[in-house]
Amino acid sequence: MSQAYEHLSIEKKWQDIWDAEQAFKADDSDLTKPKFYGLIEFPYPSGAGLHVGHPRSNTALDIISRKRRMQGYNVLYPIGWDAFGLPTENYAIKNNIHPEIVTKQNIDHFREQLKKIGFSFDYSREVNTTDADYYKWTQWIFLQLFKKGLAYKSEIAINWCTSCNVGLANEEVVGGVCERCGGEVIRKTKSQWMLRITDYAQKLLDGLEDVDFIEKVKTQQRNWIGKSQGALVKFNVPEYNDNLTVFTTRPDTLFGATYMVISPEHPMIDALGSKIKNLDVVLAYREEAQKKSDFERTETAKDKTGVVLEGITAVNPLTNTLIPIWVSDYVLMSYGTGAIMAVPAHDERDWAFAKKFDLPIIEVVAGGSVQEEAFTDIQSGTMVNSGFLNGMSVAEAKKAIIEYLTEKGIGEAKVNYKLRDWVFSRQRYWGEPIPLVYCEKCGWVPVDEHELPLRLPHTDDFIPTADAQSPLAKLEDWVNTTCPKCGGKARRETDTMPQWAGSSWYFIRYVDPHNTDVIADKEKMNYWLPVDWYNGGMEHTTLHLLYSRFWHRFLYDIGVVPTKEPYLKRTSHGMILGENSEKMSKSRGNVINPDDIVAEIGADAFRMYEMFMGAFDQAIPWSTKGARGCRRFLERVWRLQDIIKEEPITQERESMLHGMIKKVSDDIELMKFNTAIAAMMTYVNDIYRLGSISKEELKTLLVLLNPVSPHITEEMWELMGFEGRLYQTAWPICDETKLVKDEIEIVVQICGKIKAKLMVPATIDKAGMEKLVEENDTVKALVAGKEIKKIVAVPGKLLNIVAI
């Protein structure tokens, strides 16, 4: 009898051995070997410790990485810490502990937890975004962006979280509230560092064509970038010494433009000043609109408001009629030109506005009934009331009108994106200092690159100032400096970078984490980049994933990295819900702590259950009972030691074994871990039914199971006296010829109903199948006395006889 399966001692033993043997160190010594770079999103080391969600992604890529090593690849599977950020800072403020200390404690805790689960990370390449040796390069990248004009300071209305006291990027505002804390977000005008991600909109869109991302991710990024093709059209406003330019995707409807609308923040209002007869009303409306947060604006989306500019009109350039100009907050200053031409007949918003304020609706595309509702179909309509466009389709009219406008100099084709520039400043302490100084004479001047890293100065006062400035602003000694250009007096930028900075390029640093001269060695980058497989959460699709693609593409453009895209393949895991099918959270009291599970059933069973619980990309409720089922399975595997017997390997056994090899190998590649594990369970069930297993069969099973449950398999490998370490053993290859059987079972149906099952030779063809109707007694009995109308024969599968 085998000893009991003691997971605690076994797991500790092998984790120590792997550490001592540096089993999972990526090899930089031979850069010609086939490589595999697997990546998971490096964790934010929060005080709460590891969550059961982390291991889902980690285990999945751990399985793939372990399998790749066994397949002979040089594997890089690294880990690091995304450690700057608000939660740590808030914790530090609350408990009066320096964030540096908190961060170190949390990282140590996380590392210990991860090691206990047995991930095959190359810990020698750990990176930490709060390390000066690391953020030196984060700052360096920022300076390159600055030098190329992609970083600029702007006085803009930003999203301001009233609870974190910090500015937010558009991507960080979710449903009108702060993505991180759920606090109310208002508009606030502040001078902020911005990154011109919009310059990269087209490149980011095009890049999606060349990568293997799950379709969901591509679609979400495309929607977020939001490309739309249209035209700019200039409208003459006699009272204004400038034209009023609009962006429209429907230049074909220009003849139907019966009024214009500008956003409340539009500069034309200030330029016209008292020429607007009801200026006081207009300014009051502007003030009212500015008070609203974005959230309130969208909430009142259906009920349109607005005021007309009295005494001001615009000229429709095609009809030469005078049309009124309105101000309304449904037109956003931040998109297009902040002004639109309103075509109520063919746009739902304009239609609603026209109905409310009783403005004329002129049909220019026939096909609907525009007095009842806006007709927006662009496929079927024909142009009417549109002069030279009459009779054309919408597509033809679009082309013709753009040509006409261009020729006359009153318009041009134009592409617009919904994507906005990235607000890059944070008024907080725990982030990378922005390496710029402000000099009265020279303006914004970058810190000399040799001065990097610009270290975050030590302070115990992390609270933002009363006027919502970073705590760094209080450190006068640090702030006051000299201008690197002219040597005169200068002040440092006191805002810090957002959390997304450090995580936008960490996968590059993993390639060469200890390099002190360059961001990473060229040859190493040529070898390891791009990341072959990146798994992470859907919630990062329009944040981290887009930002890091932007930075990477920029680094490619300036010749720093060798590839346009950072990630070849992107997959995504589903969330793990609480046992009550609700999102896990402290307040709901349904949080499962991985430590408890690992202690009770072991890391091997925990890993297995995380993969077995359901489809990898779907949200699944946790079930501790289900997890215990995986533990039971591992015990059954363990006890296979007791039924080892050397017997001749029958065809049935060979077929079982190779069927499992194929299923497990294929399913892991497709991330169908649940069915891969089920195949191993089925195999073990069959083995117990047969009553014995040979050493060779057990050997193969251990190899296949190793990526999922590495400790128990390595222990059994040693107990069985197999050669070397299991983690260094080659992955088995399915011998397809072993799957072929002499006889196979087919199904006999009468009118689609299953009536019998027959064993037939595996080589049977269609004619042979059809002959069964006359030659096989079972089939003959089924059709006796019936008239056969049709015979459908699928060789090796089924025979369906239509007979009455």
Place this chain on the structure above:
RNA sequence: GCCGGUGUGUUGGAACUGGCAGACGAGACGGACUCAAAAUCCGUUGUCAGCGAUGGCGUGUGGGUUCGAGUCCCACCACCGGCACCA
């Protein structure tokens, strides 16, 4: 409103290019072992009718295509995720 996804036993979920629905796990029930319990092992477990062999029904709803539909097509319902006054 738009885009994407999902809907299968008591339950988590399987089902390759249309071909045996419910693999594998959980739970439940029955049995063996035990003084007893736990653990383990064996068996049963979609539903209705029948002692039974067997037969009817069954993959959100309603239609359709097909010898054959969970899978394909049309219409609809419910839930989840993303975007949303983007001109």
